[in-house]
Amino acid sequence: MSSYRSPGVEAARRAVAAKLREVRLEAGLTGHELAVRCGWHKSKSSRIENARTPPSDTDIRKWCEACGAADQAADIVAASRTADSMYTEWRRLQRTGLRRLQESRMPLYERTKNFRGYASHVVPGLFQTPAYASALLSVIGRFHGTPDDTAEAVRARMSRARVLHEGEHRFALLVEESVLRYQIGDAATMAEQLGHLLSVMALPSVSLGVIPFGARERGMWTLETFNIFDEERVHVELLTAQVTVTAPGEIALYVKAFRELRKMALYGTAARALVTSAIAAVG
Known part of the structure; x- marks a missing residue:
């Protein structure tokens, strides 16, 4: 990915990451516990939560399901797609x-x-x-x-x-x-x-x-x-x-x-x- 950084794009991605973090905290899970439930490397949840790695739609759904918040997945996926559309390869x-x-x-x-x-x-x-x-x-x-x-x-x-x-x-x-x-x-x-x-x-x-x-x-x-x-x-x-x-x-x-x-x-x-x-x- 290019090194170009748009404040709008970054803010949208951070908002998605912050929402996912909120979902995890409400479930009472640590980042490591969440990664285990999702079958990921232990660092993946941290990268997503800190907006270093944009989550895929599947990542978001797995995250929400692991936290018992599957009903929130659709809204977060929509927000993630909006952020992603700002930077389109x-x-x-x-x-x-x-x-x-x-x-x-x-x-x-x-x-x-x-x-x-x-x-x-x-x-x-x-x-x-x-x-x-x-x-x-x-x-x-x-x-x-x-x-x-x-x-x-x-x-x-x-x-x-x-x-x-x-x-x-x-x-x-x-x-x-x-x-x-x-x-x-x-x-x-x-x-x-x-x-x-x-x-x-x-x-x-x-x-x-x-x-x-x-x-x-x-x-x-x-x-x-x-x-x-x-x-x-x-x-x-x-x-x-x-x-x-x-x-x-x-x-x-x-x-x-x-x-x-x-x-x-x-x-x-x-x-x-x-x-x-x-x-x-x-x-």
Whole structure:
């Protein structure tokens, strides 16, 4: 598991652990006695109770049954699943391929009115061309060992991009200049992608800022890719997992980070010049 720690995720996991500890204490059992009843190594109950090891649904049911509190298992399982959904490994999200993951996000994009995003590695999905998306998703699928449904996943991603042209949505995105320089696919694919960015920048619903390599007085360090959906949630993309942030205090921090990053970005003619320069470099 990644070393990333979200206060919201950790708090949810600690709450589950605290409830299990309460169940054990009410039963008058020591941690060792509980482990014996469950058929576990003696340290397992301690790891679960101290939120070092997230319990499985089966672990929770065994714990409650051993404590004579089987009727509490369902509620604790539900709380544990909520905590677990905040940190979801890509291998779980992608176990049936990439298409379903792309499609599952469509309702969230459709209902979001104010979308803000920051990309430090690759072009944001909403702005990708089919060729660029195909090159990127094929690498992602191969790296994570997912079933090869790249063509279907690309079609789903292109379908999602229709929100750029429909409804009353606003899209404010920031990319590091390095995103324009990292080549995904062959030279023709990258040149086409950069040209598409120039077209996207002209859309009335889109604000695209580029943070140049030489940004003066850089007030924020380079961060992991994140997307803010209204004030509802934030998705943070790690190598191993997607972290979903829903705690208002944490969302506020990402909004603050976006504002700081936006101060360093170039827009309009200056941003277009950076994209044009990147196209020339590819050529």
